[in-house]
Amino acid sequence: MTDVRPPAPRAGSRDVPGGRGVGARLPRKEDNRFLRGKGQYVANIRVPGMMEVAFVRSPVAHARVRGIVKPAGMEGRVFTMADLAGVRPIVSDSGLPGFRSSAQYPLARNKVRHVGEAVAMCVARTRAEAEDLAEQVELDLEPLPVVADMLQALEPGAARVHDHWDCNVFLDTLVDDDLAAVRANAVITVKRTLRTARQCMAPLEGRAVLACPDARLDQLTVYTASQLPHVIRTGLSECLGIDQGRLRVIAPDVGGGFGYKAILLPEELCVAWLAMRLDAPVRWIEDRFEHLSTNANCREHAYEITGYADAAGHLLAIDCDAVVDSGAYSMYPFTACLEAAQIGSILPGPYKMQRYRCHTRSAATNKSPIVPYRGVARPGVCLAIELVMDGIAREAGLEPHEVRLRKLVRPDEMPYVNITDKHFDSGDYPECLRRAVDALDIPKWRTRQAAGEPDGRRVGVGLAIYCEQAAHGTSVYAAWGIPMVPGHEQCLARFAPDGTLELRVGAHSHGQGLETTLAQVANEVLGIDPARVRVVLGDTAMTPYSTGTWGSRSMVMSGGAAASACEVIAGRVRAIASHLLEAAPADIELEDDVVRIVGTDREMPLAEIARVWYREPQRLPPDVDPAGLETTMGYKPAADTGTFSYACHACAVAVDTELGSVEILDYVVVEDGGTLVNPLIVDGQICGGAAQGIGTALYEEMPFSDEAQPLASTLADYSLPGATEIPAIRIAHMETPSPLSTFGQKGIGEGGAVAPPAAILNAVNDALAPLGALVAECPVTPDRVLDALRRAGESRA
Amino acid sequence: MAGKTTLTIGIEVNGEQVTHAVEPRTSLADFLRDTLGLTGTNLGCEHGVCGACTVEIDGAPARSCITLAVACDGASVRTTEGLADDPVAEELRAAFKAHHALQCGYCTSGMLVTARDIVMRLPEADEARVRVELAGNLCRCTGYMGVVNAIVAVLAARSPHPRQDP
């Protein structure tokens, strides 16, 4: 990583030499175990007597289940929905009017609705034997007409995914407006028809579940590779019909989440049920074939978007019809409509406009149920509006950044309420764009473009700027009416007698480094060495309830909760210290593992306070707070409209018009994530997110046949970017603190993945513009580039 | 069925000779993980593409997911656990930590085996070569920035002729 310009004075930066608190570039505490092969992923947990499950999955996308024949003599090792009688289906409804409800049984009942839907569960001593057994189960399936495509699903007369629905739409939303005047007056009209492919999120670790009965506690312990163990416990309890107290859900080390592990799984229900039925530990480990053939479950959007502008390139209005392929079922807890409805609310991006209309539909198809992937609807939305902005620039004869600068919300307008009632909290969007343009050095590329490449390739530059609402809370989700509404995020903080601190939070970390950053928060408040802070995550028996890690919320919400809990503890420490040091509590400062009377050298180790509370209570003040050095505190920002991080991505590409290939020549990210709690980790999130976005832009696609058969069943076919496909991304930071969060931090975990499709498609189209070609689909494969060139050739012929 | 359906194999794993009966279909990865309990080697794709399961067989990196345990009879295998006291691996671990070369950690064991091979086999490798050599190890979290920087840093530190920055 290289900074693209010398570091400017950074508002809110706390990165001081030797610092270990908020702002410190601290190497991660959790690295040690992973670097020594000690990561405890579900598949690495060994329990004596553990049985293995393999699922029999539907080979077809839509069929009536006429019969399931268990292999003779193996009836006790093969289970169908008939065996799971009493287990309730997964139902995840939105309270938004008109939502059509689906019921997903953990094993198919009556119908299968996508390839890979689990039909039967086989159990054996080893996975290989379970797969042997699964091969012997015979399915009698009566094929039904397949709804393979979201646009086809909406046509009158299309087959129905759910027999009792009147059409294949989970939810229809409309943000309406009168565009007649704008249409009449606009000098520039740019219309784009766009599509993004279905993707697999492809964390390196797949899903995994291990359920172990505990007779003493009358409890089932479910280890699962999940981002939200508490929500899983709630969902399991509701579907299995057992008290939540009889369930303990542990998400141990999780090998990447990205949204893939933020839902209640049919397999979790099955494995939990089977462990109770057999009274034995049972596990299921998703393999890569299952991941690719069953769970391509994100990102598939279609847009018809029109932007209107005046002759000078001022964006006036946006009109959009968007469809999201939501797949066959509504997944718990986010529902099938979250993504499409989000399009309606975030499409305007960081821009001001007079009028805005957006119609969205969440289409049901015979594909796997959609799950919100890093950035959720934003990569598609950013692609849609940013391609329109480039189109306006082209029509107006301006550079792409010039039309953007006309309509970006300015810093003097912050906080700003946009046309869809989003409350932008802080920042300087135009400056972010200018820095990215400078860093990429667009004039340099224009010169190179004019000169032409020696190898005949065509060079182009592209920009994309977005803002990302993160850590938004109760009011926002209550309005969606989904099964899970986040409230206060809580943290339990307590000192042990030796002065080490434990923080327990209900969110989880699957690479984000919360074990380090929450320890930095504790250092910031209590002055304690992060090495003496133990962060406990991912266990319903050990942590306060939480909706988990999603929506780029953990650093704001869990960070805020950890700070609140530490503040309470700090107050009690001061009270005890003031008694022991004989000073006023207000004069006690906590720093570098000591408590000290401000401005003096009278101090004692922080650990001594803990020792006195636990071991020498006779030395405590008579009015000491009996709650001691332990507390659980909740946190919610005063306004729960969310923090808005933002970034501009700028890139240069070379397009080989003969082979259709695209190479990224330079890639710049200028990001404002508010106060950065740990810049090392933030850069990792940005670069990792951008790598996934580059995958979306150029490589990753699950193609489907007309029968909705997924066609890329290996990683040789489903192409994930490697070290040669991801350039050395140059990252620069602005740091405008959020007025809403504890330290000014903003959620940034997802943002990196948002802009690459838009920036790269804009760059490719900039390169192809002289040929009259336009690519409007992701990923930009060689075939799509060659298609675009062919269309351009035909239209000019 | 003609031929043996269970075999007893002898493998040196991380310096210790082990002898076990295995089914021919058992992969080296499953043998290491399930029979020997060496779960530091993770399975990512089980078809040789992702690189998470990379271990050393007779001193050279190999995919343990598509290598049969029976085919390793008489071989010497080293996993991430076996690199615990290896000085080169120790340099790499320190660099991985300093450069934030891991997030979820699932690819890390395979990355370290490959990284060690790059450092030992290609001491002159530049950043572009390091990236090519890493092409067989997928990471879904980091965008490779930290991994590449860490390996380049170790190469530079070990080089008898440190590169001069222009």
Add this chain to the structure above:
Amino acid sequence: MKAPAFAYEKPDSLDAALRLLADAGEDAKPIAGGQSLGPLLNFRLTRPSLLVDVRGLVEMSAVGDSHDHLTLGAGTTHAAIEDGRVPDPANGMLRHVAHGIAYRAIRNRGTLGGSLAHADPAADWLSVMTVLDAEVLTATAAGPGVHAAAHFAQGPLATVLEPGELVVAIRIPKLSTRARWSYFKVNRKPGEFAHAIAAVVHDPERDVCRAVVGATGDAPYLIEDARPLLRGFDPRWAADHVSAAGLDAGSHAHRVHVAALRRAGAQIGGVQ
């Protein structure tokens, strides 16, 4: 993704291996590095009753050097070729190609003979051995066999090998010192199977100028007389050959293969 059950033998001589393969019939498969077979087993796309492990046989790693040929044992790994641990009879072409096959961890175990026998149209050695006019030396319990590389593959994943016939070695003509070669492979990522291959070998001393259009989805297509490439690129000539290789004129694949052929021609120093 666990392999189905099968039996396994590791014979200590070539004769024993051939007898095992002959006795077991079509359900038996030889295995060397297992880098192509391993994934197929894990996906349960192949179900051999018996695997005969030939990796350790001395014949499989033998190197034979004659005046005008080099013979490489079928068990020679891609990495051994990449590293120059065996001689390169093609003026560096084999080393160059080997470096681009899959990934180092695969190359350390994957073998030349295994790759040829697997006959994936997108794999490198099939095209390279075809353009070099190499021969595949085989053995069965009944005796040895020889197949010209150009006629070895019969289609995707299909070869002339009979049940019980084992690839033992590859005999490769040595290029003269003046010979030039080019190899243009179209793929999006290093190590990926090719989307298009064009290879050209020009050896004036042996009066050879051959080209191959590979990764067509079918067996490689040989252009025995590729001299037109040296005289200047004729798109019509190239397009006709790519069509003859089985690709539809007008398809993107056709266009990309023509481009590959042009670039391979340019690399070898053809007049453009």
